[in-house]
Amino acid sequence: MAETLDGFLGRWAGADPARDAVRTTLLALTDATMAIAAVVAEGPLAGELSAVRGTGADGYDEQKELDVRADRLLYDALKGAPVAAYASEEAELPVAVTPGAPLLVAVDPLDGSSNIDTDVTIGTIFSVLPAPDGVDPVSEAAFFQKGRAQLAAGYVVYGPHTALVLSVGDGTAHFVLDRIAGAYRLIENRVTIPAAAKEFAINMSNHRHWDDRLRLYVDDLLQGKDGPREVDYNMRWIASMVAEAHRIIIRGGIYLYPADTRAGYTQGRLRLVYEAFPIALLMEQAGAAATDGRTPILDLVPEKLHQRVPLIFGSREKVDRVSNYLTGPGEIAERSPLFGKRGLLTA
Numbered sequence: 001m002a003e004t005l006d007g008f009l010g011r012w013a014g015a016d017p018a019r020d021a022v023r024t025t026l027l028a029l030t031d032a033t034m035a036i037a038a039v040v041a042e043g044p045l046a047g048e049l050s051a052v053r054g055t056g057a058d059g060y061d062e063q064k065e066l067d068v069r070a071d072r073l074l075y076d077a078l079k080g081a082p083v084a085a086y087a088s089e090e091a092e093l094p095v096a097v098t099p100g101a102p103l104l105v106a107v108d109p110l111d112g113s114s115n116i117d118t119d120v121t122i123g124t125i126f127s128v129l130p131a132p133d134g135v136d137p138v139s140e141a142a143f144f145q146k147g148r149a150q151l152a153a154g155y156v157v158y159g160p161h162t163a164l165v166l167s168v169g170d171g172t173a174h175f176v177l178d179r180i181a182g183a184y185r186l187i188e189n190r191v192t193i194p195a196a197a198k199e200f201a202i203n204m205s206n207h208r209h210w211d212d213r214l215r216l217y218v219d220d221l222l223q224g225k226d227g228p229r230e231v232d233y234n235m236r237w238i239a240s241m242v243a244e245a246h247r248i249i250i251r252g253g254i255y256l257y258p259a260d261t262r263a264g265y266t267q268g269r270l271r272l273v274y275e276a277f278p279i280a281l282l283m284e285q286a287g288a289a290a291t292d293g294r295t296p297i298l299d300l301v302p303e304k305l306h307q308r309v310p311l312i313f314g315s316r317e318k319v320d321r322v323s324n325y326l327t328g329p330g331e332i333a334e335r336s337p338l339f340g341k342r343g344l345l346t347a
């Protein structure tokens with residue numbers, strides 16, 4: 001039988017108390033995800049999981065019954081863990097857990113809420129940070145730490161099987177839930193994401209709202225073999241970022257949720273602290289990359305707990321190429337109608 005998460009983290013933590021605190025916290029979080037997986041698997045038998053229960057912290061997103069339940073399960077599971085404060089997409093401000101404890105946790109309890117009632121993969125995303133010295137841990141400011149400060153990060157996808165992907169800063173590991181044993185079991189110790197891939201994921205319905213450089217990149221992909229890339233690509237859009245991340249972990253590709261001109265989307269859609277940071281750590285630790293188009297996501301420092309960020313992640317060569325389109329002069333200046341003389345139609 002494959003090693004359990006408990007065994008894996010036990011080996012990693014050894015006798016180090018700081019690592020043991022992270023281990024205890026991850027086991028509490030992943031216990032909660034098993035309870036969430038059970039609710040997700042029941043679907044409508046567990047109640048009206050997609051019923052609207054409120055609006056998110058900045059007033060743009062609806063809060064559904066399952067968002068609220070997942071949030072409660074995660075918070076309750078952390079009681080007794082060495083966590084000073086818990087921040088969630090579902091609450092405006094962090095809340096206290098264990099006073100004086102060394103860690104902070106930030107979560108997206110349920111990612112892909114629009115898919116709850118369609119039986120499409122959804123997930124939970126989490127990030128573990130150190131409680132900073134000299135700052136009240138139960139404050140937004142405590143979470144204003146660089147993505148590279150994360151001690152651990154991961155997600156669980158509730159799909160046909162339930163998978164956990166986790167990093168404690170030494171590679172990215174892949175586990176699958178063994179429902180009978182009630183434990184996650186190790187599938188791959190060190191995931192390596194292929195540097196190149198032919199799949200991209202973006203919500204194409206926003207095409208007209210994008211910036212010209214981003215539009216040029218996607219239009220070039222769409223031209224396939226007949227365009228400048230000279231390769232046919234395939235497209236996916238699940239509308240659960242966590243499910244797209246999992247596909248990329250398994251076989252590579254790129255995910256883009258750029259900024260666009262719609263109200264509420266000028267900084268993209270995804271949240272920096274509990275969506276982009278954890279996914280970026282998992283990507284980098286698996287040999288891939290994550291950027292806002294200019295700066296590696298892990299080098300950003302949040303200024304607000306619920307701050308949004310344009311998010312591009314996946315296979316390294318693809319992320320580098322799109323960053324080139326967004327920031328570099330080079331071939332873009334040659335070909336773009338806005339940035340060069342030849343123009344898109346004559347290229």
Ligand SMILES: O=P(O)(O)OC[C@H]1O[C@](O)(COP(=O)(O)O)[C@@H](O)[C@@H]1O
Binds near residue numbers: 061089
């Ligand atoms: O409906 P859109 O604009 O395609 O947005 C889908 C994106 O929104 C998200 O669902 C946002 O996450 P939440 O469900 O946690 O709000 C992403 O997972 C997903 O990629």
Ligand SMILES: [Mg+2]
Binds near residue numbers: 112
């Ligand atoms: Mg989300």
Ligand SMILES: [Mg+2]
Binds near residue numbers: 089109110112113
């Ligand atoms: Mg969510």
